[in-house]
Amino acid sequence: MNDPTLVRLMEEIGSTGNADALRDLRDRLHLRMEALLPGGDGESVEQFNAILNGMHDALIRRAVVLSEEAMARAGKGAPPVPYAYLLFGSGGRSEQTLSSDQDSGLLYEDPGPGLDPEKVRAWFRELGGLIVKTLERAGYPPCDGNVISANEAWCDAFSGWTAKLDRWFDDPHWEHVRYLLIMSDGRAVSGDERLAARLKDHYFRNAKGHPGIAERMLQNTMRYKPLVGLFGQLLPERYGEDAGSVDIKYGAYIPFVSAVRLMAVTGGIRETSTLSRIRRLRDTGRLFASDAEACEAAFGFFLKLRLLAASRNKGGLYANNGKVAVTLLTKPMRRDLRHHLGTVQRLRHSLQRQIAGKFRLIHDGGDQT
Template sequence: MHNPIREKRLLDITEAEDLEQLRSIREREQSRLATELSTSPAYAVMESLNELHDTLITQAIRLAENDLARLGHGAPPVPYTYMLYGSGGRYEQTLYSDQDSGLVYADVSNEVEEERCRIYFPLFAATVVQYLIALGYPPCEGSVIASNPEWCLSLRGWKKKIDSWFAEPSWENVRYLLIAADGRALSGDKVLADKFKDQIYNDMLDRPVIARRLMENTIRHKVLVGVFGQLLTERYGEEAGSLDIKYGAYIPMVNAFRLLAMQAGIRDTSTLSRIEALKQANVLSEDEAMEASDAFVFFLKLRLLATGTHEDGQLIGTGKISSKQLTKEMKIPLKQALKAGAKIQRRVQRELQHRFGGR
């Protein structure tokens, strides 16, 4: 698997000395990948794109660490891990993804060290977030971001927080649990990430009823296909005729498989590996898994094609496929994929409702 373009790309990034270089690499490589989309399979482009994002973010973290040391703040006082959530956590970022992140640092034994951590890590996280904004990653609108003190905690702090989510499964807390389930360690000490995940999955298994709350939290986004198999496109506005591929196809699938995976104690975060693991665990049949991953790969591709815009230097995706892009040839597989998505969504709902009783 010798791929010179890829190796050059990764080398360029790890050798980049400042943000400007990184930004120009990002722009160059993204436009290269965007053109590859017409020739290569979507999941391959997705893979390369996410590797690109991971490497860029890792390098930005390294630069932040170095810059803080140079400014006299020293090295990180204890091991930490920088976590990605959302599409980053699922290894499903597009060309326009925003930052969903958090930070976990190791527990310390004395007050002095604790104080040092409380000063260092918020500063560090804020620096990383700033650097990433400079690279064109807009911050998360819902404030799920490492620079938010709520998402930058010691392992002990996280344990307390996650316990409180389980203790009080309000709409907001359940949403946090769903976000945390997609968490993936990007850099630093990955053992910390495993312990973080233990907290979620152990409690999940202790309290099966939480699964229903998780489902109720995600049921809102329906697959945009009507009873006659018709596409439910936007009806009004500049985007009339476009299909919201993000919330009408991709997110419902993500939600369904996250839920099944969490139920089965599967810790993979990418949807495709969740489907594969669910098949291994006999939750999904061979056919179901095949149908689901085909549909999902198709949605990933459309998501990459979805229109995006530049806003104040940030790359922002609308998550919608425009009516012009919705050609006749595309509509047939799209409808098929949406029907598969709707089927799995119904199945998850039925199963969970059956298990825990209706309302």
């Protein structure tokens, strides 16, 4: 996709001087990306997703820079130690739609001799809050679950993060397991990537040392069910303003990407995007090539439907509930959706057997040891 208008707008991101200018640019980028929405084949959807998430990453990185500059203008100085700004959720997986909220964290190096740890902590907590406010002004709503750098629980030094990870692995109740799954999607969008990689190393060492964690993660992963009934029929929303729509986000996309994520975590795979995880699962022999191909096709289709979901601007913030009216789905699209949901079901069943110690690969709808 080589669109001159889009290229020019992307080039402007690095020169935006404040949050209001960033918002204006984000609005113009949003409109241009809407005009370029792909119509069909998986390759164009994958390319569009890559460009769209490159746009989000660039806007977020600029928000970080603007927030650093605001700290300096306020007389707070430069960052006292190296740090990384982390994205989780769809941002961590590089799968944000046109409308996306903030799922973020801030990781900074432990202060060395001569630095007051409390002053360093206060500096980064103020920065984390500024970044969130800047992104809000740019149209990104905060995460409903408060997984965000303005929350002190998600803004910490390296030693604080590793202590949290240790605690979550050692005491894997529901909320701690949810946090661990969130962390598995984390990636550095700005700052010191080596620092983020060290934290990821600690995560996977813990995962390897706590084999029982997989069963707890499975319980969380299987929480959301694909939107098909007992006889393979689609299950639309029955009540409320979304009656007659199908929940693509929680009825297709989330059950699928969550299953792929857990297969990746149990296999020690560190990639965060769903496509990268599928390909690594194939390359490491955890998925047959034909099944990986089916998974890629399902993922591309779910991405396309998520892009069809209504984008809303509520109070200046972009929002998307992930639901698509059944009337927007042609008969072939409904048929394809049922087909790809079958892939999701087989993947989830395979994952359940894997966690139970009977690892098998899905293959043409059947099993193979």
